[in-house]
Amino acid sequence: MCESCGCGIDHERQTTRTIDVYESLLAANTKQAGENRRSFETLGAVAVNMISGPGAGKTTLLEHTIEHLGNELRLGVIEGDIETERDAARIRKKGAPVVQITTGGACHLDARLVHKGLHRLRHESGMDRFDLIFIENVGNLVCPATFDLGEHQRVVLVSVPEGSDKPAKYPKAFLSSQRFLITKTDLLPHFDFSIDEARREALKLNPAIRITELSATAGGQGFEDWLLYLRQLLRTAAAA
Amino acid sequence: MHEFSLAQGLFTQLFRLAEQHRAEKIIIVRVEIGQFAGIVIDSFSFAFEILARERKLTREAVLEITEIKPLCGCLDCGHTVPADDSVPAVCAQCGSSRLTLSAADDLILTQVEME
Numbered sequence: 550m551c552e553s554c555g556c557g558i559d560h561e562r563q564t565t566r567t568i569d570v571y572e573s574l575l576a577a578n579t580k581q582a583g584e585n586r587r588s589f590e591t592l593g594a595v596a597v598n599m600i601s602g603p604g605a606g607k608t609t610l611l612e613h614t615i616e617h618l619g620n621e622l623r624l625g626v627i628e629g630d631i632e633t634e635r636d637a638a639r640i641r642k643k644g645a646p647v648v649q650i651t652t653g654g655a656c657h658l659d660a661r662l663v664h665k666g667l668h669r670l671r672h673e674s675g676m677d678r679f680d681l682i683f684i685e686n687v688g689n690l691v692c693p694a695t696f697d698l699g700e701h702q703r704v705v706l707v708s709v710p711e712g713s714d715k716p717a718k719y720p721k722a723f724l725s726s727q728r729f730l731i732t733k734t735d736l737l738p739h740f741d742f743s744i745d746e747a748r749r750e751a752l753k754l755n756p757a758i759r760i761t762e763l764s765a766t767a768g769g770q771g772f773e774d775w776l777l778y779l780r781q782l783l784r785t786a787a788a789a
Numbered sequence: 790m791h792e793f794s795l796a797q798g799l800f801t802q803l804f805r806l807a808e809q810h811r812a813e814k815i816i817i818v819r820v821e822i823g824q825f826a827g828i829v830i831d832s833f834s835f836a837f838e839i840l841a842r843e844r845k846l847t848r849e850a851v852l853e854i855t856e857i858k859p860l861c862g863c864l865d866c867g868h869t870v871p872a873d874d875s876v877p878a879v880c881a882q883c884g885s886s887r888l889t890l891s892a893a894d895d896l897i898l899t900q901v902e903m904e
């Protein structure tokens with residue numbers, strides 16, 4: 550109670566204070582991501598986060614990758630989707646251990662969901678060593694770019710039917726990725742996709758990004774380059 | 790969509806700060822949002838308004854957002870330029886190609902005014 554004016558307000562406690570905080574609101578995710586990275590490394594695995602708009606061909610590329618590397622390497626897949634187990638079922642058919650995380654409406658995976666997914670992957674597969682763990686993010690070229698999942702490599706995919714303006718329109722995904730895959734190149738004759746524009750815009754944003762053009766369904770040099778890149782990742786990790 | 794969950798994280802922070810400083814009312818909340826944080830400012834503000842109404846503590850709180858642009862800095866002479874759409878190949882001042890980009894990809898709670 551204020552004695553001097555009788556206003557009923559305790560002026561002592563009610564004075565306005567300015568509190569300096571300067572704390573990142575993404576920090577909780579970043580911290581969990583760091584823990585995930587250590588968990589992946591404890592398992593001996595290199596983790597690859599696959600980001601693209603819906604339908605760019607992430608699951609198809611993983612299916613073909615498992616066909617080619619499944620006998621040679623211990624692979625695991627964490628599938629992120631808003632709903633349904635469809636993508637996990639497709640991967641399971643190819644014989645790789647897989648868990649499906651459904652985000653229940655959220656448009657991206659975050660580090661906590663991946664932490665849970667990794668636990669399930671270990672339990673359900675009974676494996677405690679992996680060479681490569683793929684994380685297929687929710688089909689969305691915007692939101693997943695904000696969330697570090699603890700991956701070692703981030704790969705962004707744009708398919709030929711989507712158009713070559715995607716790097717310029719969705720810069721964050723390209724700024725934060727190490728690899729850019731232009732997918733479904735078997736469809737180039739049917740679309741006005743400019744490989745040159747896509748490359749130019751991506752490199753303008755991120756001069757260090759490496760670009761591979763490939764078709765998962767038709768195979769060929771680009772797909773071989775992708776497999777080579779994955780093998781090299783393992784060699785680099787083993788040397789580190 | 791994730792703007793909403795990020796705003797929820799902000800309120801968790803605000804409740805903690807209010808308790809710690811024995812505040813009864815939060816008046817102004819200042820945040821910095823990087824241009825490449827992947828956060829839609831309008832959606833974030835909208836989520837803030839919805840969540841603020843839920844509690845007496847934050848009912849009158851005002852959100853002030855500063856948008857942070859990435860800067861391209863020269864490692865040789867220190868010259869910096871804004872890098873909104875593209876990164877220059879060489880420094881405009883000294884011609885060096887040793888440039889770094891500040892990411893501008895975070896969401897930071899900088900200051901809270903409370904009483």
Ligand SMILES: Nc1nc2c(ncn2[C@@H]2O[C@H](COP(=O)(O)OP(=O)(O)OP(=O)(O)O)[C@@H](O)[C@H]2O)c(=O)[nH]1
Nearest residue numbers: 602603604605606607608609610688733764765766
């Ligand atoms: N022509 C052609 N079609 C492809 C290729 N890769 C994928 N597709 C087709 O593109 C469609 C979508 O492929 P998915 O692999 O399901 O794409 P996704 O990125 O996993 O999709 P979401 O998980 O829903 O975001 C399917 O009909 C595939 O058969 C390719 O290299 N060439």
Ligand SMILES: [Mg+2]
Nearest residue numbers: 607608636685
């Ligand atoms: Mg898929």
Ligand SMILES: [Zn+2]
Nearest residue numbers: 588664665668
């Ligand atoms: Zn755990």
Ligand SMILES: [Zn+2]
Nearest residue numbers: 656692790791
């Ligand atoms: Zn979103």
Ligand SMILES: [Zn+2]
Nearest residue numbers: 863866880883
């Ligand atoms: Zn310079």
